[in-house]
Amino acid sequence: MTTTGSRPVPALPAACLDWCRAQPPALLVADEYVEIDLDLWNLRLAERGVDLRLVAGGPDGGRVESGSGFLRRSDLWAAGRRARGSLEESVVALYMCAAWLAGHPQRSGIRRGLPDFRLPEWDRAAWRSVSSHGYPLVLHEVVDWLDAPAEAMNLLRNGAPHGSAGRGVPDLGYPLASLYLASLGMAWSEQTIVPVDPAGIGSLVHAGWTEVESLGRLTPRRYQRYLDVVSAWADEAAVDPLVVEMWLVHHWHDRRSAVTPSGSSAESPPGSRPR
Template identity: 35%
Template sequence: MSEGRATIGRMDESWSGDGADAHLVIPADCIAWCRNQPYAETVLEDVVEVDLDWWNERLAQCEIPAQVSGRDADGTQVWKGTAYLRRGDLEPGVHGMGLGDEPELDRLYMCAAWLAEHPLRGGVRRFVDVRSGRDAGTPFAAVERALVACRRAPALIDAAAYRDWSGWPVAPGVGHVLMSLYCWAIHSGAPDRPQLLDAASAGSLTWNGWLVASSVSHYSVRRYVRYNSLLHRWAAQAGVAPELVEMWLNRQWHSRLAEAAVRDGSAL
């Protein structure tokens, strides 16, 4: 299988939405915050605690050939108990975090665990079942095809078989958010690296003038490409990494919600 380095970039204007979004300029507060954040600490060291037993017991019960691992307090890789999982650990070739016999399924489930346990990324532990009920003999064929589609070049905008109505690769149990994080993880170093499709970040973009308003679960690939293109363009305007722009948007959303809750409480 060929795994290209190009991702969702090199799209024309009709895909990226650059024409419709050209008037949008990165907020000054975003620039100030992002320029004060060290990428390695803010992004790669974004750590969650993961209950490895909860995940791995369910993987074993479902006979899914994957394992979730993390690090203990000393940084050693472990597969049992409570562990720490860094966002940087989701990338390939990370020191001290070797994956198993099915590395891409391992990576996918580690992405799922990181999202589920992260307080600003959902914080709801839900098991992802990637088995397909259509063919008992090859229960993982669909998800394996989807992961190949994510890894090759071009990844998501390449119109091909095994796509659903919105253009995403068909992958049982894998939503758009999880697929976007998997794409982010495996395309480390790519100049047009796919960014995490986060509901809070997308909502914050609408507060900042982006004329797109729908649940990220209903995003087509075309809309995701547009979201990604805007993050990259804002990052270029500020001279920062697009991951930091996305994180600022996420935190802005939660900050506004907290402020609204305080106002509502004061009004009682």
């Protein structure tokens, strides 16, 4: 077991090293895709008065605006780069991340129904850092904090009531917040922010990580420690941290499918929310 700063880092599992080095890193993460029901998502958005429509890719690579479509991680990265320019694009990027996460068969963290990232109307007048549509401005301003992931996570989820950042973003758990921050971070040359998922936490705990036993115990500071461990493993394996994060999720599901009867409640990752 090595250390990052004064904290212990579990030894890199041989299975993680072998899997990560066997993958085509240029394509593996960028092409991770989910199928989403555009009609359902856009109907829900319209019903809630959210002024945007999601689009996705078709089977032939073209753009589709209705029916079923595919969202790739590279689509989220492109949306994250656009989000650095305006609050409106930040809202689009966050809903794209929500759709991708909700549609992923091995990831969790989105509650049932459509998330609403606006402050309630009765609460908006008390905060200056809110757009005319009710979105906390920190959703866009957080791009200036990406070199300090723990601070970025804290601002995004909790806000800074006594400063210019104002309120945090409602309906935002760690899996979605971290996926959004990772998408924003892809505009940088070095990517150090990766998503966090209940399954990934479960794999780290299985490998000997003792700082957090489930996603429910995560804090912004512990999220930074999670990033430190993933980065340490990535450095040792000489791969991108995003590849290590993918292994964490895959490994949990592979391990559970080998030991858990189908349909058992034990198949849910520790700390995950029902979808």
